[in-house]
Amino acid sequence: MAAHSLRFLAPTLPSHSLSPISVAAPPTLRYPLLRLPRLSASAHPHSSDLVPVPAPSVLSSDNGISGGSIAAAASAIDVDAVTEAELKENGFRSTRRTKLVCTIGPATCGTEQLEALAVGGMNVARINMCHGTHDWHRQVIRQVRRLNEEKGFAVAVMMDTEGSEIHMGDLGGFTSAKTEDGEVWTFSVRGFKAPLPERTVNVNYEGFAEDxxxxxxxxxxxxxxxxxxxxxxxxxxxxxxxxxxxxxxxxNLTFWREGSLVRERNAMLPTISSKDWLDIDFGIAEGVDFIAVSFVKSAEVINHLKSYIAARCRDREISVIAKIESVDSLKNLEEIVCASDGAMVARGDLGAQIPLEQVPSVQHRVVKICRQLNRPVIVASQLLESMIEYPTPTRAEVADVSEAVRQRADALMLSGESAMGQFPEKALSVLRSVSLRIERWWREEKRYESTELNDVASSFSDKISEEICNSAAKMANNLEVDALFVYTKTGHMASLLSRCRPDCPIFAFTTSTSVRRHLNLQWGLIPFRLSFSDDMESNLNRTFSLLKQRGMIRSGDLVIALSDMLQSIQVMNVP
Ligand SMILES: Nc1ncnc2c1ncn2[C@@H]1O[C@H](COP(=O)(O)OP(=O)(O)OP(=O)(O)O)[C@@H](O)[C@H]1O
Ligand SMILES: CC(=O)C(=O)O
Ligand SMILES: [K+]
Ligand SMILES: [Mg+2]
Incomplete structure (x- = not known):
């Protein structure tokens, strides 16, 4: 093997022992569901009205994080079946770097439809707790896990909380209601017995008429x-x-007075409502990978949720994504992003809270801050809105998607297009082809080096990892290598490489299926599950032979390898 090795004489990180992944059902607390309260009378899970019920016996092998499948696969290498096919067909360079999130709804909740989305490139399936029942969501989550197990996908699941937004009720079973100019409608918090009186809609916020x-x-x-x-x-x-x-x-409902958004007591509503806490317990029990928190106002709520999750699942990670969609979230943006594991530019509600013409610059700012702070960022809402009804996007929509890809956001998200639109797979394929095209154009123009990255490390050891990743990414671009390989147990070093947005794809090898799914949200990472040792020489030889057997790399390919056990950069040709 022609290997050139740069070793840094720095203390190596303590190597974490390979702990077998076992999943215990977390203790689940249940408490009564409350209506959206008028003020911050949030029935918090730590309050005394908790009614414990027996822990559900979920998290069997069908959630894809059981020990069994790992033991069975210990000698092999797991990669997403879709990526594998793509690599074999088009080679390293042409793999898609921008990740895709699809909201699952009535149009896509069947096994066949979910499989079609996975085949079409869905990296993360999002379920929105504003809609549907726990049974419905459970079905979706388990189907995704089953498809992962059976078909070799690595689709992660993101649960999105409802949050204390003010919204209308269900329209008494109608899918929509038409309003005409000058018509008088009644918005009421009264609980009507179905059917609703004519031209009447329910509002979920008790303080509505007063505010x-x-x-x-x-x-x-x-x-x-x-x-x-x-x-x-x-x-x-x-x-x-x-x-x-x-x-x-x-x-969603907002009210405005003299051109400004009215923020009275509704601004005091808790970010995580009592209903959200119930949903979060459900998400933890079902083993979702990400929880996206709606209408985040401060870093405090993120910290609170993270410690709540940490106390309940010790053996796996649930990442918390802060949704940037309110005026308050913009005021505390850096703090919020710093506290979170990622952010979403939720342009739907954001556009209802700030003037529309400010949304693009806010998107730009959030994407930039996330990159600086090394947090994945999702650009969401109305990317291909017209495709809810039509099979082709508008030129303006394609331009919008292109701009998000050009900003090198980690991920793009479909909402109604995949949840209840008529062309979910077509919409996904537009995201995919536009991403690929813009990424290629970007590489051809050699525009990768533009952003100067700040330091993010909080310790000296992290600082070394960061410098190694920055240097490796730069070397990869200058040497025009075929791929970066990173062996990472926690995923941190992979995310530091992704942050550099290098010109070549990043093969991220990790020992756990859960970390692998998490890496699926990050730009340019191709996550593999592989059990590896602290001996890099043998890891590399094994990886080369496994990948060669599967036709995913060839002798002579130029690779740069890094690991978070041994802080080194190795440049070599595949033997
Ligand atoms: N589980 C579901 N059941 C029924 N309809 C759904 C479901 N999920 C989404 N939808 C439909 O798809 C539309 C778009 O979904 P999405 O969740 O992205 O939008 P949203 O409601 O604007 O998001 P948010 O509430 O987080 O701001 C919804 O307005 C709803 O009509
Ligand atoms: C996704 C979302 O919550 C929004 O755009 O408002
Ligand atoms: K939501
Ligand atoms: Mg929203």
């Missing part, structure tokens, strides 16, 4: 439909339609 004033403007879904408040009668608020359109079930 709004006559003359306020009421925006549905950030302005898709607009009303003016004309009268308040007890719990009922009568509003005249000024901008007609379609009302959709559970659409």
């Amino acid at each position: 709004v004033k006559v003359g306020d403007e009421l925006l549905v879904d950030g302005g898709m439909v607009r009303f003016e408040v004309i009268e308040k009668i007890g719990p009922d608020v009568r509003c005249k339609c000024t901008d007609p359109g379609l009302l959709l079930p559970r659409a």
Whole structure:
């Protein structure tokens, strides 16, 4: 093997022992479901109204993180079947770097549809707790896990909390309701017995009638439909339609006074409601990989949730993604991103809280901050909105997707397009082909080196890892290597490499299926599960032989290898 090795005379990191992955059902607490409270009377899980119930016997082998499959595969190497096919067909350089998240809904919850999305490049399946029942979500999660086991995908699952947003009710079973110019509709917190009275919609926030004033403007879904408040009668608020359109079930509501978003007591609502805590317990029990927190206002809530999760699952990781979609989240942006394991630019609600023309610059800022702080970032909402109804995107949508790829966001997300649209697979394939095309253009123009990265390390040892990754990425670009290999137990070194956005793909070898799924959200990483030792020489030889057997690399390919056990950079040709 022609190996050139740069070794840094630095203390090597303590090597973590390979702990077998066993999954115990976490203790699950249950407490009564409350309505969205008027003020911050959040029924917190630590409060005394908890009613413990027996822990569910979920987390069997079908969640894909059981010890069994790992033992069986100990001598082999696991890689996503879709990536493997892509590598064999098109070679290293052409693998997609931008990751894709699909919201699962009625259009995509069947096994066949989920499989089609996985084959089409879905890296993460998102379930939105605003909709559906726990049974429905459980089915989806288990189907994804089963597909991973049976078909060799590595699709991660992200649960998105409802949060304390103000939204409409269910429209009494109708899928939509049309409003006309000048019509008077009633928004009410009263609990109606079905069917709803004509031109009436429910509102989930008890303080609604008290917070709004006559003359306020009421925006549905950030302005898709607009009303003016004309009268308040007890719990009922009568509003005249000024901008007609379609009302959709559970659409978001904001109200504006003299051109500004009204933030009265509704601004005091807890970020994580009592219903969200129930959903979070459900997510922990079902072993989701990511929890995305809606309407984050401060770093505190993220820290709180992270310690809540840490106390309940000791043997695996659930990453917390902060959704940037409120005015408050923008005020505390850096702190929030720092506290989180990743962020989402949730442009849907963001566009209802700040003027639309400010959304692009905010997106740019969030993507940049995440890159600097080494946190994955997802750009979400309306990327291909027209594809909910039509099989081809608009030129403007393609330009929007291109811009997110050009900014080198880690991931792009489909919402309604995949949840309830008519062309979920087509929408995914547009994201895929636009990503590939823009990434190629970017590489051809050799634009990879532009961003100057700040230091993120908090210890000297981390600082060494960071310098190694920065140097390795630069070497990879200058030497035009075929791939970077990184052996990482926690995934940290892989994320540091991804942050450099190098020109070649990054093969990230990790010992755990859970870390492997987590890495699936990060730009340019091709996560493999492989049990490896502290002996890099033997790891490399084994990897080369396993990958060669499967036709994923060839003799002569130029590779740079790093590991978080041995802080070194090796440059070599595959023997
Ligand atoms: N589990 C589900 N069941 C039924 N419909 C769903 C489900 N998930 C999503 N949808 C539909 O797809 C649409 C888009 O989904 P998505 O979750 O991305 O949007 P959203 O409601 O705008 O997100 P958020 O509430 O997080 O701001 C929803 O408005 C809803 O109509
Ligand atoms: C995704 C989401 O929550 C939003 O865009 O509002
Ligand atoms: K949500
Ligand atoms: Mg939202």
